[in-house]
Amino acid sequence: EVQLLESGGGLVQPGGSLRLSCAASGFTFSSYAMSWVRQAPGKGLEWVSSIRDSGGSTYYADSVRGRFTISRDNSKNTLFLQMDSLRAEDAAVYYCAKTLVGATFKWDYWGQGTLVTVSS
Amino acid sequence: QSALTQPASVSGSPGQSITISCTGTSSDVGGYNYVSWYQQHPGKAPKLMIYDVNNRPSGVSNRFSGSKSGNTASLTISGLQAEDEADYYCSSYTISSTPLVFGTGTKVTVL
Numbered sequence: 001e002v003q004l005l006e007s008g009g010g011l012v013q014p015g016g017s018l019r020l021s022c023a024a025s026g027f028t029f030s031s032y033a034m035s036w037v038r039q040a041p042g043k044g045l046e047w048v049s050s051i052r053d054s055g056g057s058t059y060y061a062d063s064v065r066g067r068f069t070i071s072r073d074n075s076k077n078t079l080f081l082q083m084d085s086l087r088a089e090d091a092a093v094y095y096c097a098k099t100l101v102g103a104t105f106k107w108d109y110w111g112q113g114t115l116v117t118v119s120s
Numbered sequence: 121q122s123a124l125t126q127p128a129s130v131s132g133s134p135g136q137s138i139t140i141s142c143t144g145t146s147s148d149v150g151g152y153n154y155v156s157w158y159q160q161h162p163g164k165a166p167k168l169m170i171y172d173v174n175n176r177p178s179g180v181s182n183r184f185s186g187s188k189s190g191n192t193a194s195l196t197i198s199g200l201q202a203e204d205e206a207d208y209y210c211s212s213y214t215i216s217s218t219p220l221v222f223g224t225g226t227k228v229t230v231l
């Protein structure tokens with residue numbers, strides 16, 4: 001059974017940093033691209049970032065490029081999102097998502113999300 | 121890159137069919153057959169219902185179908201059931217610097 005478990009969310013002040021993690025199990029992690037998608041409270045979905053299976057290629061939304069960094073450790077089946085220079089508008093539930101085989105932007109499994117709150 | 125446009129809400133009675141539209145441009149929906157649809161129940165993670173315009177992942181009911189015409193994609197739910205009441209989001213690959221864009225979301229209500 002595919003499982004994705006996010007952690008690392010919490011309350012941070014504007015300008016601060018957080019590192020999200022996503023522990024994956026139930027599939028060959030190193031064979032799939034992975035992504036982060038966020039959802040502000042009461043709002044719609046917003047794609048944040050994706051990383052290819054090997055980690056060699058990464059993609060970012062304009063809204064986070066230069067502030068967020070996606071990475072993965074295939075030896076530990078873990079996906080990361082380093083978030084720096086956080087802004088109020090980054091507050092959201094952050095979902096880790098597994099892609100369909102061979103895809104980058106189509107997700108067949110999602111975690112339950114971790115909440116990031118940005119406030120002074 | 122602006123979000124794809126969806127109607128805020130769509131409703132129907134049990135057993136009926138409803139269609140949710142997702143309108144973009146030739147730079148996203150119209151330019152690529154990479155439209156996906158996600159269902160999200162309150163407080164839950166999204167679930168993939170359709171990918172590549174009209175493909176269903178295994179385990180998704182065949183009551184859900186997708187199509188596209190020009191810059192508008194559509195999700196049709198046939199034989200509407202109470203469990204279909206949820207929010208639905210389309211997404212599309214886009215040629216812009218943000219390569220993936222979601223729709224604004226549609227709340228489906230089963231009357």
